[in-house]
Amino acid sequence: MPTDQEILELKQELKERLDLVNSDPEYEGANPTAGDQWMLFAIGIIVPALLMALGWVLYA
Amino acid sequence: MPDKANKPGIDKSTIHQAAEGSWPVVPGERNWGLIGIFGVTLSAGIAAWSYTIGGAVSWYLAAGMGTLAMIAGSLVGMYFVTLAAMPVSVKYGIDTIAACKPQYGSRGSGFGIIAQYLSIVGWNCILIILFGRATANVLNAGGIIGDHWVYRVSVIVSLATIAYVYYLVIGGADSVRDNSVWIAVAVSIAGLVVLGNLLHQYGWHQIAAGKPAYASGDLHLDYTLGFEILVATVLSWWPYMGGVMRMSKSIKQALFPSMICLGMITGVIGLIGLYASLATGNADPSISFVKITGLWMGIVAVVFIALANIGTAIVGVYATAIGLKQIPTLQYRLGWKSTAAIVLAPVAIIAAFFPSPFMAHILTFMYFLGLVFAPICGVQIVDYYFFRRQRLDVRSLYDYTSNSKYHFWGGFNPAGFIATAVGCVVYYWLLNPVTYAQHFPFKWISASIPTVFVAGAVYWVVTRLVVIPARKGGYERYHDAAAVQPATSAEPAGLGE
Numbered sequence: 001m002p003t004d005q006e007i008l009e010l011k012q013e014l015k016e017r018l019d020l021v022n023s024d025p026e027y028e029g030a031n032p033t034a035g036d037q038w039m040l041f042a043i044g045i046i047v048p049a050l051l052m053a054l055g056w057v058l059y060a
Numbered sequence: 061m062p063d064k065a066n067k068p069g070i071d072k073s074t075i076h077q078a079a080e081g082s083w084p085v086v087p088g089e090r091n092w093g094l095i096g097i098f099g100v101t102l103s104a105g106i107a108a109w110s111y112t113i114g115g116a117v118s119w120y121l122a123a124g125m126g127t128l129a130m131i132a133g134s135l136v137g138m139y140f141v142t143l144a145a146m147p148v149s150v151k152y153g154i155d156t157i158a159a160c161k162p163q164y165g166s167r168g169s170g171f172g173i174i175a176q177y178l179s180i181v182g183w184n185c186i187l188i189i190l191f192g193r194a195t196a197n198v199l200n201a202g203g204i205i206g207d208h209w210v211y212r213v214s215v216i217v218s219l220a221t222i223a224y225v226y227y228l229v230i231g232g233a234d235s236v237r238d239n240s241v242w243i244a245v246a247v248s249i250a251g252l253v254v255l256g257n258l259l260h261q262y263g264w265h266q267i268a269a270g271k272p273a274y275a276s277g278d279l280h281l282d283y284t285l286g287f288e289i290l291v292a293t294v295l296s297w298w299p300y301m302g303g304v305m306r307m308s309k310s311i312k313q314a315l316f317p318s319m320i321c322l323g324m325i326t327g328v329i330g331l332i333g334l335y336a337s338l339a340t341g342n343a344d345p346s347i348s349f350v351k352i353t354g355l356w357m358g359i360v361a362v363v364f365i366a367l368a369n370i371g372t373a374i375v376g377v378y379a380t381a382i383g384l385k386q387i388p389t390l391q392y393r394l395g396w397k398s399t400a401a402i403v404l405a406p407v408a409i410i411a412a413f414f415p416s417p418f419m420a421h422i423l424t425f426m427y428f429l430g431l432v433f434a435p436i437c438g439v440q441i442v443d444y445y446f447f448r449r450q451r452l453d454v455r456s457l458y459d460y461t462s463n464s465k466y467h468f469w470g471g472f473n474p475a476g477f478i479a480t481a482v483g484c485v486v487y488y489w490l491l492n493p494v495t496y497a498q499h500f501p502f503k504w505i506s507a508s509i510p511t512v513f514v515a516g517a518v519y520w521v522v523t524r525l526v527v528i529p530a531r532k533g534g535y536e537r538y539h540d541a542a543a544v545q546p547a548t549s550a551e552p553a554g555l556g557e
Contacts, residue, residue, distance in 0.1 A: 007393075017083050018455050026087050029151040031450045032311050043319050044139020048132035052287065055128035060279055 114333025133290025138323025167471025270338025292430025435483025465534025483515030
């Protein structure tokens with residue numbers, strides 16, 4: 001278990017890390033593009049809807 | 061890209077702590093390349109719980125419709141998890157629990173920790189118990205142990221596996237990545253061997269002719285039940301998402317591993333469990349696999365299950381341990397080894413003392429996953445995309461004082477909890493996880509999908525009507541708009557004077 005001194009050091013290190021995060025222009029990655037969102041929607045919603053419809057048509 | 065590890069003031073031990081702990085990971089440390097992410101997600105996705113999921117689907121659906129319902133359900137479930145949890149983790153290098161603080165509050169995120177902890181404990185129980193049983197059944201089939209030793213051996217093997225997983229996990233993030241790559245390769249090859257043996261022994265016609273054991277007689281309802289099992293279970297990837305994806309370099313790099321290697325692969329591997337169950341009439345893969353393969357191929361199957369389960373378990377324990385370190389007390393008072401032990405201890409207790417009762421209620425566990433994680437996804441999607449416009453204040457994520465933008469009221473955001481509670485009630489109404497009773501319109505819209513939407517809508521309403529007017533939660537652009545509004549409306553009056 002860390003000592004109080006080590007905890008203080010850890011908190012200081014976290015502060016330094018957050019300072020680094022806030023000052024680093026490269027830190028924030030890009031948001032998903034419209035293309036990413038459409039790709040996700042196609043794979044996650046459209047394809048499953050087609051599969052379910054196909055299953056119903058073939059087997060029901 | 062500059063090497064942040066070499067910057068003054070950020071020494072190696074700090075980097076190590078941050079990578080293994082809960083702190084945000086900066087770009088220079090996100091060193092899991094495409095192969096690493098694929099390896100980690102694939103080895104996590106290819107797990108023996110998929111056999112259990114497939115076995116559960118075989119209660120309602122035959123092979124043809126079951127195949128399509130499983131793949132469709134796995135993709136839909138993963139869509140909501142990916143939309144809710146992946147972009148924020150990749151963008152800010154944070155794990156899932158940190159990412160849910162803007163919705164539940166700096167202290168309320170403990171709810172996410174509990175959900176994560178319980179779900180991964182549950183899944184790891186399934187993984188470990190299945191492996192123990194499969195090993196004991198193979199040894200029994202080979203005449204190495206008698207019937208009366210099967211239970212004892214299964215428990216001993218389960219506990220030994222837990223010890224090995226613990227050993228791997230305490231190696232940290234590098235250990236997870238390094239072990240996952242070779243596990244993924246071996247698991248993929250072994251999986252094909254087992255599937256080939258299944259088709260060779262029984263043939264597709266016999267598998268396709270297998271009858272579901274508990275079909276209701278209403279094919280539409282059974283189709284939705286099979287679909288829902290996959291959606292609900294795949295939603296439980298939510299806790300894993302941040303711990304893995306925060307090591308990814310970009311959203312493009314993470315999207316396909318998330319959807320395919322975690323999501324769809326759960327359905328695809330589950331097909332082996334579906335087919336095995338329909339062919340043998342036994343939904344327990346630890347029994348059906350030995351029936352299918354015989355002794356020697358059964359040993360291969362056990363090796364396959366071991367590789368798959370260990371790979372998944374170490375990723376799960378790693379992600380949960382990171383989540384637990386979001387609790388301030390654990391973050392500073394507990395070492396990595398102790399945190400990993402907290403994750404594995406309940407698994408060891410259940411595997412040792414309650415394996416049979418636990419495995420008898422697997423479907424209840426699966427539906428509860430949907431009941432809990434579907435509302436969480438709905439809340440997170442609405443907050444991150446509609447209210448925060450994909451921007452968080454990272455400093456506030458690690459600030460537990462009232463200065464944090466995510467402090468709300470005493471560290472809790474009532475909007476998140478009310479919306480989640482309403483979502484749980486909606487799910488419970490549509491599909492009771494305990495009795496499996498369902499109500500209209502479950503047959504038409506399932507349970508998890510409407511729960512995502514209802515929880516998100518309730519969150520939107522409560523946030524607009526209560527949280528934003530109270531100037532809580534760091535919704536600055538709404539506050540700014542409110543501050544500007546009176547001045548704008550007063551201006552004509554001033555001009556008039």
